[in-house]
Amino acid sequence: MVSKVAARRIRADVTFDHIVVLPKEASYNIQAISESIKNILDIYGCPNCHSGRDILFKNEESMIRDIRSIFMNDFVITKDLRARPLGEAFNITL
Amino acid sequence: MNIPDRGIGITYFLSLEPFIESNMDVIDVVEVEPQNFWLHTLSNRFRMDDDISKRIMALPCKKIVHSVSIPVGGSVTPDPQQVSLLAHIVDELDAAWASEHLAFNRARVGAEIFNTGFLLPPSQTEEGVEYAIRSIRAIMGALSVPFAVETGVNYLKPNEHEFSDGEFIARIVKKAGCGILLDLHNIWTNEMNGRQRVDEFIEDIPLDMVWEVHLAGGVEEDGYWLDAHAGAIPEDLLRVAERIIPRLKNLHAIIFELYPSYYKSEVTPELVREQLEILHDLWDINKRRFGYTNNSSVDHIQRDDSYDDDDVCYDNVGNSCSINTMTEDTSSSSINSNSYVHDYNGPYEVEEWEYTLGRLVIGYEVNTELGRRLSADKAIPVYRRLISSFRSSMLIRALPFTSRLLMLSSIDYEELLSSFWSNNAPALFTTDEALSFLNYIEGLDLDIPYIKDVVALERAILVCRVEDDYDGGKSEEVSFDYDPTILLGALIQRRIPTEINRGRFRIVVSSAGLRCIKVSDDVTSEIGRGMDMQKSGEEREMRSWNH
Numbered sequence: 001m002v003s004k005v006a007a008r009r010i011r012a013d014v015t016f017d018h019i020v021v022l023p024k025e026a027s028y029n030i031q032a033i034s035e036s037i038k039n040i041l042d043i044y045g046c047p048n049c050h051s052g053r054d055i056l057f058k059n060e061e062s063m064i065r066d067i068r069s070i071f072m073n074d075f076v077i078t079k080d081l082r083a084r085p086l087g088e089a090f091n092i093t094l
Numbered sequence: 095m096n097i098p099d100r101g102i103g104i105t106y107f108l109s110l111e112p113f114i115e116s117n118m119d120v121i122d123v124v125e126v127e128p129q130n131f132w133l134h135t136l137s138n139r140f141r142m143d144d145d146i147s148k149r150i151m152a153l154p155c156k157k158i159v160h161s162v163s164i165p166v167g168g169s170v171t172p173d174p175q176q177v178s179l180l181a182h183i184v185d186e187l188d189a190a191w192a193s194e195h196l197a198f199n200r201a202r203v204g205a206e207i208f209n210t211g212f213l214l215p216p217s218q219t220e221e222g223v224e225y226a227i228r229s230i231r232a233i234m235g236a237l238s239v240p241f242a243v244e245t246g247v248n249y250l251k252p253n254e255h256e257f258s259d260g261e262f263i264a265r266i267v268k269k270a271g272c273g274i275l276l277d278l279h280n281i282w283t284n285e286m287n288g289r290q291r292v293d294e295f296i297e298d299i300p301l302d303m304v305w306e307v308h309l310a311g312g313v314e315e316d317g318y319w320l321d322a323h324a325g326a327i328p329e330d331l332l333r334v335a336e337r338i339i340p341r342l343k344n345l346h347a348i349i350f351e352l353y354p355s356y357y358k359s360e361v362t363p364e365l366v367r368e369q370l371e372i373l374h375d376l377w378d379i380n381k382r383r384f385g386y387t388n389n390s391s392v393d394h395i396q397r398d399d400s401y402d403d404d405d406v407c408y409d410n411v412g413n414s415c416s417i418n419t420m421t422e423d424t425s426s427s428s429i430n431s432n433s434y435v436h437d438y439n440g441p442y443e444v445e446e447w448e449y450t451l452g453r454l455v456i457g458y459e460v461n462t463e464l465g466r467r468l469s470a471d472k473a474i475p476v477y478r479r480l481i482s483s484f485r486s487s488m489l490i491r492a493l494p495f496t497s498r499l500l501m502l503s504s505i506d507y508e509e510l511l512s513s514f515w516s517n518n519a520p521a522l523f524t525t526d527e528a529l530s531f532l533n534y535i536e537g538l539d540l541d542i543p544y545i546k547d548v549v550a551l552e553r554a555i556l557v558c559r560v561e562d563d564y565d566g567g568k569s570e571e572v573s574f575d576y577d578p579t580i581l582l583g584a585l586i587q588r589r590i591p592t593e594i595n596r597g598r599f600r601i602v603v604s605s606a607g608l609r610c611i612k613v614s615d616d617v618t619s620e621i622g623r624g625m626d627m628q629k630s631g632e633e634r635e636m637r638s639w640n641h
Contacts, residue, residue: 041491042109042354044524044559046129048199048212048484049162051247051280052312052322056355057486064501064588 097240097273097305098190099387100156100347102373104366105323107354108146113363114153120370123156125349128183129163129176133560134523140179141562147186157187158306158347160275161194163522166229166243167216168198169444170207174232181236190346191305193242193275194233196226196263199522201452202445210452211481211520215248217447218256223265225444230270242273242305245295247280247321249473250451252289255441259290260298267303274299277308278338279321279351282331286319287473292334296341304342309335309373310351318476323353325361327369339376343384348373355487455481456519485520485527486511492528492556495548496535498585503542525560529553543590544581547574554603569604579610 047054101122104114107130114121131146150157161180164172172194184192197213216222226243234241245263252258257265259281267274276299278292285291290298311325327335327350339345350369352361442450442464450460454469455477468474489497489511501507514534521527532553535545554570561568572578577595584591598613 042107043130044492045132045134046127046163046522047488047491047524048481049127049130049160050310050321050323050351050353051213051249051283051480052320052324052353053315053480053483054353054355054487055359055483056490057483059355059359060490060497061501064498067588 097344097346097387099381100158100190102348102350102370102377103155103158104350104370105160105352106150106153106157107357109354109357110352111149111153113357113366114155117363117367117370118154120367120374121155123158123347123349124150124153125158125160125347126150126183126187126189127160127162128180129161129523132163132176132179132523133562134526135560135562136557140176142179142183147183151187157189158349159184159187159189159192160244160349161192161233162213163199164233165195165197165199165213166233167196167222167226167246168200168229168448169225170198170200170202170448171229172232177233177236180233181238184237184239189239191240191242191273192233192237193244193273193306195246196243196266197246198448198452201448203449203453208452208456208519209522211456211485212477213246214448214451214455214477215246215250216262217442217444218259218262219441219444221444222447223257223262223269226266227270230266230272234270234272240273240305242275243267243270244275244308245277245280245299247277247283248289249287249318249476250468250471251473258294258298259284260295264299268300272303273305273344274303275306275308276304276338276342277310278335279308279310279312279327279331282328282334283312283319283321292338296338301341302344305344305346307335307339307342307345307348308351309348309369316476316479318473320476320480322356323351324356325352326365327372332372335376336379339380340383342380345377345380345384346387348377457516481520482511482515485515488524488527489531492524493531493552495582495585496532496545496552498588499542499545499548499590500535502585502588502590503545505540505542525556529556532556547572547578548581548585551578551601551603554601555608558603558605564605567604569602572601572603574599574601577612 103121103123103125104110106114106124106126114124128142131143133141133143135141159180164176164180166172180192183189195213196216198216199210199213200207201210202208216226230241230243243263243266245259248259256262263274266272281290281292281295284295309327309331310321310323311327312320313322313324314320339348350366350373352366357366446462446464450462450464450468453460454465454474457478459465459469497507500510514531518530518534521530532549535549551572554572558564558568558570575596575598577597578599578601580591580594600611600613602609602611
């Protein structure tokens with residue numbers, strides 16, 4: 001069944017960070033694409049201005065793992081009382 | 095030459111701009127790291143992103159400049175082209191002074207120079223002092239404002255051939271006649287990891303040459319405290335700052351450093367504001383004692399040619415050794431229990447130090463005595479992990495579509511990165527690292543849907559971004575046999591699309607952004623006409639693509 005966290009995210013139609021779950025493939029809102037990319041592009045020159053670590057990659061890896069986890073492992077009960085993977089119900093394959 | 099007070103500030107990043115604009119009541123100054131926004135062209139020229147310059151200049155506060163790509167602690171002198179651009183930006187931003195790190199990020203291998211991918215600790219020997227002075231003077235000679243060097247982080251164990259951290263910087267600034275950017279988090283980190291204690295460091299350096307202080311937060315990882323700029327200033331460090339800042343009679347600014355990757359993901363705007371308010375309290379304590387200065391004389395930065403170095407001891411082959419006897423650290427605050435004087439079994443030259451450390455931290459072995467000794471230091475794997483974090487994050491920033499598609503595919507992305515790194519030394523600039531990675535990916539001829547198109551698109555975006563001749567209207571086109579906006583939109587959502595509309599599409603990349611053009615059947619015959627294609631095609635513009 002759908003985890004409470006996943007269900008809450010889906011109902012809100014907006015998941016963590018900048019992720020918006022859409023029920024089907026469609027041409028995308030170009031402005032949204034631009035804004036999402038803009039949020040990543042903070043430094044395009046020399047980034048290692050300190051002697052610590054940059055967590056951007058780990059954050060990205062973690063978010064992708066979370067999405068995989070939600071859509072691959074969670075299920076929804078459909079109107080015909082069949083359990084289907086959440087990813088399939090939302091027409092999403094990872 | 096005079097230095098005015100600049101007060102309390104924060105490092106400028108694009109993602110921090112909304113915070114800066116809405117908290118101007120606690121921000122007197124922004125510290126700009128210009129190389130974050132430098133573009134390195136394919137013809138090996140550097141230029142500042144004009145849009146970013148305008149945005150920074152428009153901020154209603156003063157600016158100071160903190161350089162991050164031409165550190166002054168190594169034997170490879172700063173790139174004159176970058177020094178020249180730095181001087182230009184300092185003037186453009188009307189910065190009262192500029193600073194750089196007392197570190198190195200390039201080393202020689204034979205006649206070649208390679209990037210180390212990180213600001214590394216210099217060889218703290220007499221020869222190292224001389225190299226640092228040479229580099230500092232090269233930058234000072236190009237600047238129209240005073241110049242300061244930042245006290246750096248060093249995760250390595252101290253060794254018997256080097257000066258103490260404080261003595262090293264004291265010798266350099268006195269001889270070079272520059273100021274000190276005292277990064278309290280850095281020297282506190284050094285103490286935490288078993289190097290010189292903060293109080294000893296402070297007694298070693300000329301405090302009247304400290305113009306600026308950095309404070310930041312860090313994280314503990316693998317038994318090391320890391321200078322990660324990760325959030326709140328630790329309470330223990332604040333107690334240190336409360337003791338030291340009232341002693342700095344020529345202090346002109348205190349900057350809170352926060353790395354953008356942590357902002358909002360781990361650090362709230364409220365917490366950042368709270369840190370700035372704390373810095374204001376520290377500033378007021380200092381200024382109540384020494385008074386505010388709008389144009390204080392900085393005679394104290396005059397070079398001390400009479401500096402007496404008789405108190406340096408030399409070993410029998412002319413190498414300097416520390417005045418302070420370094421012994422096992424018994425500090426209760428230290429988190430690294432492996433702190434002891436490292437025996438390198440003989441002196442080493444600066445270039446050997448830089449080559450050895452530089453090669454080790456990017457994953458190579460160095461089969462020399464110094465290489466074997468240095469590779470036994472537990473900090474080497476730490477450096478490797480930190481460099482990996484920067485290199486992998488660079489690709490996420492510059493190549494969001496390619497990196498996400500690869501991470502979502504069936505390949506082991508981290509293994510792919512390791513393979514890339516083992517064949518390619520780090521690049522200094524994000525765009526160079528990204529183009530190098532795209533070349534590597536293309537060479538692999540991976541069997542991953544969409545990958546060739548996405549690589550072609552992101553290459554076009556990067557080239558258009560760095561080359562200024564695209565400002566004059568030049569553009570690149572990438573063709574698709576499906577609707578690319580569906581693919582890009584799905585990747586933004588960190589997934590691969592299940593359905594995608596077939597058809598002929600093009601994305602036109604120019605300095606104005608991207609335009610996606612659908613070419614309908616009746617237009618196909620008109621493609622050869624060029625201009626007509628756009629007029630007749632169904633066109634969607636990706637406006638404000640701030641790439």
